[in-house]
Amino acid sequence: AVLGCALLFPVVLAEDCPSPCRCWSLGEAWGTRVECSSRGLRSLPALPRLTRSLHLHNNSLASIPAGALDSLGHLQQLELWDNPWHCDCHILYLKLWLEDFSVPALAQLRCASPAHLRMKPLGQLTGNDLGVCTRLLPTRCLQFFWRDLVLIAGVVITFILVAWALKLSKKLICQLTLRGQRLRRSIPKTH
16 A cells, blocks of 8 residues: 555655655646645745645744745645744735635634734734734835835926926016017117
């Protein structure tokens, strides 16, 4: 029976599988099953790009780094329960990612710390629970923010200068028109 399982789920090459996990190929078209449960993991290992099934339950994971799951485009199954999730700003990525990926998986996760959030479901965390998390915005977002702010300031300054130039030009035209009329009146007519 063990040989039959090995034929159905051949073990992936060692360099593709993160230590101390075990990996099985589900077939070239299906991707990889990555079994990392009950391994005492404190951080997320580098995962195979074609991971389809990921088991990280019963470890010591407190958070998942922002962007760590974004490259797993083939992922269909994820088990994260029974980890001591620390619910501060660093958990926000995982919460938002799971809201898009799997609401049932999100519903299984509970905060282990801080004390005032102990046993609260991750899916029920609010901005009030997490406090101020703006410092964790991705750098690209902050770059776009500053770029947009500079563009908006440039547009506002341009409008002010154009309005000032129009006002000045109207005043100049009025002055030239008045001078032209005075000149015509002051020039004697000769016949």
